[in-house]
Amino acid sequence: MKVTVVGAGAVGASCAEYIAMKDFAAEVCLLDIKEGFAEGKAMDLMQTASLNGFDTKIVGSTNDYSKTANSDVAVITSGIPRKPGMTREELIGTNANIVKTVVEQLVAHSPNVIVIVVSNPMDTMAYLVHKATNIPKNRIIGMGGALDSARFKYRLAEALECPISDVDGMVIGAHSDTGMVPLTRLASRNGVPVTQFLSDEQLASVAQETRVGGATLTKLLGTSAWYAPGAAVSALVQAIACDQKKMFPCSLYLEGEYGLNDICFGVPALIGKNGVEEIIEIELSDDERAKFNEAAEKVREVNGALNL
Numbered sequence: 001m002k003v004t005v006v007g008a009g010a011v012g013a014s015c016a017e018y019i020a021m022k023d024f025a026a027e028v029c030l031l032d033i034k035e036g037f038a039e040g041k042a043m044d045l046m047q048t049a050s051l052n053g054f055d056t057k058i059v060g061s062t063n064d065y066s067k068t069a070n071s072d073v074a075v076i077t078s079g080i081p082r083k084p085g086m087t088r089e090e091l092i093g094t095n096a097n098i099v100k101t102v103v104e105q106l107v108a109h110s111p112n113v114i115v116i117v118v119s120n121p122m123d124t125m126a127y128l129v130h131k132a133t134n135i136p137k138n139r140i141i142g143m144g145g146a147l148d149s150a151r152f153k154y155r156l157a158e159a160l161e162c163p164i165s166d167v168d169g170m171v172i173g174a175h176s177d178t179g180m181v182p183l184t185r186l187a188s189r190n191g192v193p194v195t196q197f198l199s200d201e202q203l204a205s206v207a208q209e210t211r212v213g214g215a216t217l218t219k220l221l222g223t224s225a226w227y228a229p230g231a232a233v234s235a236l237v238q239a240i241a242c243d244q245k246k247m248f249p250c251s252l253y254l255e256g257e258y259g260l261n262d263i264c265f266g267v268p269a270l271i272g273k274n275g276v277e278e279i280i281e282i283e284l285s286d287d288e289r290a291k292f293n294e295a296a297e298k299v300r301e302v303n304g305a306l307n308l
Protein backbone atom coordinates (compact mmCIF):
# COMPACT_ATOMS: atom_id res chain seq x y z
CA MET A 1 0.00 0.00 0.00
CA LYS A 2 1.32 3.43 -1.02
CA VAL A 3 -0.24 6.51 0.54
CA THR A 4 0.33 10.09 -0.58
CA VAL A 5 -0.36 12.94 1.80
CA VAL A 6 -0.56 16.34 0.10
CA GLY A 7 0.20 19.18 2.49
CA ALA A 8 3.02 18.46 4.95
CA GLY A 9 1.66 20.97 7.46
CA ALA A 10 0.15 20.27 10.85
CA VAL A 11 -2.56 17.80 9.77
CA GLY A 12 -0.58 16.20 6.93
CA ALA A 13 2.47 15.50 9.10
CA SER A 14 0.34 14.19 11.98
CA CYS A 15 -1.51 11.94 9.57
CA ALA A 16 1.76 10.62 8.05
CA GLU A 17 3.10 9.97 11.55
CA TYR A 18 0.06 7.97 12.69
CA ILE A 19 0.01 5.96 9.45
CA ALA A 20 3.69 5.11 9.87
CA MET A 21 3.29 4.25 13.56
CA LYS A 22 0.55 1.74 12.72
CA ASP A 23 2.96 0.12 10.23
CA PHE A 24 0.42 -1.12 7.65
CA ALA A 25 1.68 0.93 4.66
CA ALA A 26 4.83 0.24 2.64
CA GLU A 27 5.32 3.89 1.71
CA VAL A 28 4.00 7.32 2.63
CA CYS A 29 4.83 10.14 0.21
CA LEU A 30 4.49 13.59 1.77
CA LEU A 31 4.16 16.40 -0.78
CA ASP A 32 4.11 20.14 -0.18
CA ILE A 33 4.49 23.23 -2.33
CA LYS A 34 6.90 24.85 0.15
CA GLU A 35 10.49 24.17 -0.98
CA GLY A 36 12.16 21.43 1.09
CA PHE A 37 9.38 21.35 3.70
CA ALA A 38 8.00 17.87 2.93
CA GLU A 39 11.51 16.45 2.56
CA GLY A 40 12.36 17.86 5.99
CA LYS A 41 9.22 16.46 7.62
CA ALA A 42 9.82 13.07 5.96
CA MET A 43 13.43 12.94 7.17
CA ASP A 44 12.47 13.95 10.70
CA LEU A 45 9.72 11.29 10.78
CA MET A 46 12.07 8.63 9.34
CA GLN A 47 14.45 9.34 12.20
CA THR A 48 11.67 8.22 14.60
CA ALA A 49 11.39 4.81 12.87
CA SER A 50 14.00 2.97 14.93
CA LEU A 51 12.65 4.55 18.11
CA ASN A 52 8.97 3.92 17.39
CA GLY A 53 9.45 0.57 15.65
CA PHE A 54 7.97 1.01 12.19
CA ASP A 55 9.18 0.04 8.73
CA THR A 56 6.97 2.33 6.63
CA LYS A 57 9.18 4.36 4.29
CA ILE A 58 8.36 8.07 4.33
CA VAL A 59 9.57 10.19 1.42
CA GLY A 60 9.18 13.92 0.84
CA SER A 61 8.54 15.84 -2.35
CA THR A 62 8.43 19.52 -3.24
CA ASN A 63 5.51 19.58 -5.68
CA ASP A 64 6.94 16.70 -7.77
CA TYR A 65 3.91 14.49 -8.40
CA SER A 66 5.96 11.82 -10.17
CA LYS A 67 6.96 10.72 -6.66
CA THR A 68 3.28 10.11 -5.85
CA ALA A 69 2.82 7.75 -8.83
CA ASN A 70 0.70 4.66 -8.28
CA SER A 71 -0.60 5.68 -4.88
CA ASP A 72 -3.47 3.55 -3.60
CA VAL A 73 -4.73 6.32 -1.32
CA ALA A 74 -4.13 10.08 -1.41
CA VAL A 75 -5.02 12.41 1.43
CA ILE A 76 -5.54 16.10 0.59
CA THR A 77 -4.68 18.39 3.50
CA SER A 78 -3.23 21.22 1.42
CA GLY A 79 -4.68 24.67 2.00
CA ILE A 80 -5.04 27.23 4.73
CA PRO A 81 -6.48 26.50 8.19
CA ARG A 82 -8.83 28.93 9.94
CA LYS A 83 -7.84 31.41 12.63
CA PRO A 84 -9.84 32.08 15.82
CA GLY A 85 -13.19 33.72 15.05
CA MET A 86 -13.37 32.37 11.48
CA THR A 87 -15.68 29.69 10.10
CA ARG A 88 -14.43 26.86 7.91
CA GLU A 89 -16.59 28.20 5.08
CA GLU A 90 -14.49 31.38 4.91
CA LEU A 91 -11.56 29.29 3.60
CA ILE A 92 -13.30 28.39 0.34
CA GLY A 93 -11.77 31.22 -1.74
CA THR A 94 -8.20 30.03 -1.17
CA ASN A 95 -8.71 26.31 -0.70
CA ALA A 96 -10.95 25.53 -3.68
CA ASN A 97 -8.21 26.49 -6.15
CA ILE A 98 -5.58 24.54 -4.22
CA VAL A 99 -7.70 21.39 -3.91
CA LYS A 100 -8.65 21.45 -7.60
CA THR A 101 -5.04 21.81 -8.80
CA VAL A 102 -3.84 19.16 -6.38
CA VAL A 103 -6.42 16.51 -7.22
CA GLU A 104 -5.89 16.92 -10.97
CA GLN A 105 -2.19 16.23 -10.56
CA LEU A 106 -2.80 13.32 -8.19
CA VAL A 107 -5.14 11.56 -10.59
CA ALA A 108 -2.77 12.10 -13.52
CA HIS A 109 -0.16 10.02 -11.68
CA SER A 110 -2.44 7.57 -9.84
CA PRO A 111 -5.55 6.90 -11.95
CA ASN A 112 -6.99 4.36 -9.49
CA VAL A 113 -6.39 6.36 -6.35
CA ILE A 114 -8.87 6.62 -3.45
CA VAL A 115 -8.95 10.28 -2.37
CA ILE A 116 -9.55 11.36 1.22
CA VAL A 117 -10.44 15.06 1.35
CA VAL A 118 -9.52 16.94 4.52
CA SER A 119 -9.07 20.60 3.46
CA ASN A 120 -11.91 22.88 4.57
CA PRO A 121 -14.70 23.59 4.01
CA MET A 122 -14.49 19.82 3.69
CA ASP A 123 -18.00 18.88 2.47
CA THR A 124 -17.69 21.44 -0.32
CA MET A 125 -14.10 20.41 -1.14
CA ALA A 126 -15.23 16.77 -1.44
CA TYR A 127 -18.02 17.93 -3.79
CA LEU A 128 -15.45 19.90 -5.80
CA VAL A 129 -13.26 16.79 -6.15
CA HIS A 130 -16.32 14.92 -7.41
CA LYS A 131 -17.12 17.63 -9.97
CA ALA A 132 -13.53 18.33 -11.09
CA THR A 133 -12.53 14.71 -11.79
CA ASN A 134 -13.91 11.47 -13.15
CA ILE A 135 -13.10 9.60 -9.97
CA PRO A 136 -15.95 7.17 -9.15
CA LYS A 137 -17.93 8.20 -6.10
CA ASN A 138 -16.80 5.22 -4.02
CA ARG A 139 -13.26 6.56 -4.26
CA ILE A 140 -13.93 10.07 -2.87
CA ILE A 141 -14.18 10.23 0.91
CA GLY A 142 -14.51 13.47 2.88
CA MET A 143 -13.07 13.17 6.38
CA GLY A 144 -15.07 14.96 9.06
CA GLY A 145 -17.47 12.57 10.76
CA ALA A 146 -14.72 10.26 12.04
CA LEU A 147 -13.15 13.22 13.84
CA ASP A 148 -16.45 14.71 15.01
CA SER A 149 -17.51 11.32 16.39
CA ALA A 150 -14.21 11.01 18.31
CA ARG A 151 -14.87 14.45 19.81
CA PHE A 152 -18.45 13.42 20.64
CA LYS A 153 -17.14 10.36 22.50
CA TYR A 154 -14.63 12.52 24.34
CA ARG A 155 -17.38 14.90 25.49
CA LEU A 156 -19.73 12.05 26.40
CA ALA A 157 -17.04 10.35 28.51
CA GLU A 158 -16.32 13.65 30.22
CA ALA A 159 -20.02 14.08 31.13
CA LEU A 160 -20.37 10.43 32.15
CA GLU A 161 -17.09 10.56 34.09
CA CYS A 162 -16.10 7.28 32.48
CA PRO A 163 -13.29 5.97 30.24
CA ILE A 164 -13.69 6.95 26.57
CA SER A 165 -13.43 3.25 25.63
CA ASP A 166 -16.77 2.68 27.42
CA VAL A 167 -18.53 5.08 25.02
CA ASP A 168 -19.87 4.68 21.50
CA GLY A 169 -21.54 7.27 19.32
CA MET A 170 -21.64 8.89 15.91
CA VAL A 171 -21.96 12.35 14.37
CA ILE A 172 -23.51 12.74 10.92
CA GLY A 173 -24.39 15.82 8.85
CA ALA A 174 -22.10 18.67 7.87
CA HIS A 175 -18.54 19.22 9.12
CA SER A 176 -19.37 22.75 10.27
CA ASP A 177 -19.93 24.66 13.52
CA THR A 178 -23.72 24.46 13.18
CA GLY A 179 -24.35 21.55 10.81
CA MET A 180 -23.14 18.53 12.80
CA VAL A 181 -25.85 16.16 13.99
CA PRO A 182 -24.58 14.19 17.01
CA LEU A 183 -26.79 11.11 17.33
CA THR A 184 -27.30 11.39 21.08
CA ARG A 185 -30.34 9.12 20.97
CA LEU A 186 -28.17 6.22 19.75
CA ALA A 187 -25.04 6.90 21.84
CA SER A 188 -24.29 4.31 24.49
CA ARG A 189 -22.08 3.35 27.39
CA ASN A 190 -21.32 -0.34 26.90
CA GLY A 191 -24.60 -0.73 25.03
CA VAL A 192 -26.69 1.13 27.64
CA PRO A 193 -28.23 4.30 26.13
CA VAL A 194 -26.48 7.41 27.49
CA THR A 195 -29.94 8.95 27.91
CA GLN A 196 -30.21 6.68 30.99
CA PHE A 197 -27.26 8.43 32.68
CA LEU A 198 -27.36 12.04 31.45
CA SER A 199 -30.07 14.71 31.69
CA ASP A 200 -31.46 16.50 28.63
CA GLU A 201 -29.42 19.59 29.61
CA GLN A 202 -26.22 17.56 29.88
CA LEU A 203 -26.87 15.90 26.53
CA ALA A 204 -27.62 19.23 24.86
CA SER A 205 -24.36 20.61 26.24
CA VAL A 206 -22.39 17.56 25.00
CA ALA A 207 -23.92 18.01 21.53
CA GLN A 208 -23.08 21.72 21.42
CA GLU A 209 -19.48 21.19 22.64
CA THR A 210 -19.12 18.56 19.92
CA ARG A 211 -20.43 20.87 17.18
CA VAL A 212 -18.00 23.65 18.10
CA GLY A 213 -15.15 21.21 18.86
CA GLY A 214 -12.97 22.53 16.03
CA ALA A 215 -13.67 26.19 16.90
CA THR A 216 -12.84 25.57 20.58
CA LEU A 217 -9.43 24.16 19.65
CA THR A 218 -8.80 26.91 17.11
CA LYS A 219 -9.37 29.49 19.85
CA LEU A 220 -6.96 27.69 22.19
CA LEU A 221 -4.26 26.97 19.62
CA GLY A 222 -4.47 30.05 17.38
CA THR A 223 -4.86 27.67 14.40
CA SER A 224 -6.95 24.55 13.94
CA ALA A 225 -6.27 21.13 15.46
CA TRP A 226 -4.04 18.38 14.02
CA TYR A 227 -3.59 15.36 16.33
CA ALA A 228 -7.18 14.09 16.29
CA PRO A 229 -7.63 15.05 12.60
CA GLY A 230 -4.45 13.10 11.74
CA ALA A 231 -5.59 10.12 13.79
CA ALA A 232 -9.02 10.16 12.16
CA VAL A 233 -7.50 10.16 8.68
CA SER A 234 -5.11 7.35 9.60
CA ALA A 235 -8.07 5.25 10.83
CA LEU A 236 -9.78 5.68 7.43
CA VAL A 237 -6.56 4.82 5.55
CA GLN A 238 -6.11 1.73 7.73
CA ALA A 239 -9.70 0.62 7.07
CA ILE A 240 -8.93 0.80 3.33
CA ALA A 241 -5.48 -0.82 3.58
CA CYS A 242 -6.71 -3.69 5.75
CA ASP A 243 -10.12 -3.98 4.03
CA GLN A 244 -11.78 -3.66 7.43
CA LYS A 245 -15.25 -2.64 6.22
CA LYS A 246 -15.34 -0.52 9.36
CA MET A 247 -18.15 1.98 9.85
CA PHE A 248 -17.33 5.69 9.83
CA PRO A 249 -19.49 8.68 9.09
CA CYS A 250 -17.89 10.27 6.01
CA SER A 251 -18.82 13.02 3.58
CA LEU A 252 -19.95 11.07 0.51
CA TYR A 253 -21.55 11.91 -2.80
CA LEU A 254 -25.22 11.05 -2.41
CA GLU A 255 -27.64 9.98 -5.12
CA GLY A 256 -30.88 9.48 -3.29
CA GLU A 257 -29.54 8.13 0.01
CA TYR A 258 -31.14 9.91 2.95
CA GLY A 259 -33.36 11.67 0.41
CA LEU A 260 -30.43 13.81 -0.80
CA ASN A 261 -28.99 14.24 -4.26
CA ASP A 262 -25.92 15.89 -5.79
CA ILE A 263 -24.18 16.77 -2.53
CA CYS A 264 -21.28 15.42 -0.45
CA PHE A 265 -22.59 15.06 3.08
CA GLY A 266 -21.80 13.16 6.26
CA VAL A 267 -23.45 9.75 6.44
CA PRO A 268 -22.37 6.40 7.93
CA ALA A 269 -20.55 4.07 5.55
CA LEU A 270 -18.47 0.91 5.53
CA ILE A 271 -14.89 1.67 4.48
CA GLY A 272 -12.78 -1.07 2.91
CA LYS A 273 -10.42 -1.83 0.03
CA ASN A 274 -12.71 -0.18 -2.54
CA GLY A 275 -13.09 2.95 -0.47
CA VAL A 276 -16.81 3.27 0.22
CA GLU A 277 -18.15 -0.29 0.30
CA GLU A 278 -21.68 0.61 1.38
CA ILE A 279 -23.62 3.59 2.66
CA ILE A 280 -25.63 2.64 5.74
CA GLU A 281 -29.06 4.23 5.97
CA ILE A 282 -30.34 4.54 9.50
CA GLU A 283 -33.77 5.67 10.63
CA LEU A 284 -33.60 9.27 11.89
CA SER A 285 -36.04 10.85 14.33
CA ASP A 286 -38.06 13.84 13.06
CA ASP A 287 -35.80 16.22 14.97
CA GLU A 288 -32.58 14.61 13.65
CA ARG A 289 -33.97 14.58 10.12
CA ALA A 290 -34.91 18.28 10.32
CA LYS A 291 -31.42 19.26 11.55
CA PHE A 292 -29.80 17.00 8.93
CA ASN A 293 -31.81 18.56 6.08
CA GLU A 294 -31.19 22.10 7.32
CA ALA A 295 -27.44 21.44 7.41
CA ALA A 296 -27.56 19.98 3.90
CA GLU A 297 -29.22 23.16 2.61
CA LYS A 298 -26.39 25.24 4.12
CA VAL A 299 -23.77 23.02 2.45
CA ARG A 300 -25.59 23.49 -0.86
CA GLU A 301 -25.34 27.27 -0.41
CA VAL A 302 -21.58 27.00 0.12
CA ASN A 303 -21.28 24.65 -2.89
CA GLY A 304 -22.99 27.37 -4.91
CA ALA A 305 -19.93 29.58 -4.43
CA LEU A 306 -17.74 27.11 -6.35
CA ASN A 307 -16.68 27.98 -9.87
CA LEU A 308 -17.76 24.73 -11.52
Ligand SMILES: NC(=O)C1=CN([C@@H]2O[C@H](COP(=O)(O)OP(=O)(O)OC[C@H]3O[C@@H](n4cnc5c(N)ncnc54)[C@H](O)[C@@H]3O)[C@@H](O)[C@H]2O)C=CC1
Binds near residue numbers: 078095118
Ligand atom coordinates in the same frame (compact mmCIF):
# COMPACT_ATOMS: atom_id res chain seq x y z
N1 LIG B 1 -11.71 17.86 7.68
C1 LIG B 1 -11.25 17.99 8.90
O1 LIG B 1 -11.74 17.35 9.84
C2 LIG B 1 -10.11 18.91 9.19
C3 LIG B 1 -9.69 19.77 8.21
N2 LIG B 1 -8.63 20.62 8.42
C4 LIG B 1 -8.21 21.45 7.31
O2 LIG B 1 -6.99 20.91 6.78
C5 LIG B 1 -6.27 21.94 6.12
C6 LIG B 1 -4.80 21.93 6.57
O3 LIG B 1 -4.70 22.31 7.91
P1 LIG B 1 -3.25 22.41 8.60
O4 LIG B 1 -2.46 21.19 8.28
O5 LIG B 1 -3.48 22.79 10.00
O6 LIG B 1 -2.62 23.65 7.80
P2 LIG B 1 -1.06 23.98 7.59
O7 LIG B 1 -0.98 25.40 7.17
O8 LIG B 1 -0.29 23.55 8.79
O9 LIG B 1 -0.64 23.04 6.39
C7 LIG B 1 -1.13 23.20 5.09
C8 LIG B 1 0.00 22.87 4.13
O10 LIG B 1 -0.51 22.90 2.79
C9 LIG B 1 0.56 23.34 1.96
N3 LIG B 1 0.04 23.77 0.67
C10 LIG B 1 -0.61 24.92 0.35
N4 LIG B 1 -0.90 24.92 -0.96
C11 LIG B 1 -0.42 23.77 -1.48
C12 LIG B 1 -0.42 23.19 -2.77
N5 LIG B 1 -0.98 23.82 -3.83
N6 LIG B 1 0.17 21.99 -2.95
C13 LIG B 1 0.73 21.34 -1.90
N7 LIG B 1 0.76 21.84 -0.66
C14 LIG B 1 0.19 23.04 -0.45
C15 LIG B 1 1.19 24.47 2.77
O11 LIG B 1 2.50 24.77 2.31
C16 LIG B 1 1.16 23.89 4.18
O12 LIG B 1 2.37 23.23 4.51
C17 LIG B 1 -7.01 23.24 6.43
O13 LIG B 1 -7.83 23.60 5.35
C18 LIG B 1 -7.86 22.88 7.64
O14 LIG B 1 -8.99 23.68 7.76
C19 LIG B 1 -7.96 20.62 9.61
C20 LIG B 1 -8.34 19.77 10.62
C21 LIG B 1 -9.46 18.88 10.50
Ligand SMILES: O=C([O-])CC(=O)C(=O)O
Binds near residue numbers: 081082214218229
Ligand atom coordinates in the same frame (compact mmCIF):
# COMPACT_ATOMS: atom_id res chain seq x y z
O1 LIG C 1 -11.85 23.51 13.04
C1 LIG C 1 -11.21 23.57 11.97
O2 LIG C 1 -11.18 24.57 11.23
C2 LIG C 1 -10.46 22.36 11.52
C3 LIG C 1 -11.38 21.22 11.52
O3 LIG C 1 -12.12 21.01 10.60
C4 LIG C 1 -11.55 20.53 12.80
O4 LIG C 1 -10.64 20.50 13.64
O5 LIG C 1 -12.63 19.97 12.98
